[in-house]
Amino acid sequence: MPEPLRNALRPLSLVLMLAGLVCLVLLFRPGPFAVAEALGATCEHSRHSGPEKCGWWDAADLLWTGFWVLTIGGAVLxxxxxxxDRGPRVLDLRKWRS
Incomplete structure (x- = not known):
């Protein structure tokens, strides 16, 4: 991977992990009810129905999924x-053998 691309993607990975943490915080404070009200009438559950008011379950599902996807994506990146010069991360399990 070219060094300029690597240098550009490292801050992006940190931003993704922080956004995942923000999703987790929003799940508890202000909570899914307040997030659902902020989303307003933007939820659609089928292809041909119009938008409907988001419920707390929709907001909680969105925040929980956002937390996992953004955190894991940022960590992998x-x-x-x-x-x-730092080399790959390896997990040495040889010391645990009997």
């Missing part, structure tokens, strides 16, 4: 864009 962060691990894959390590500097070349």
């Amino acid at each position: 962060r691990l894959t864009t390590r500097p070349k």
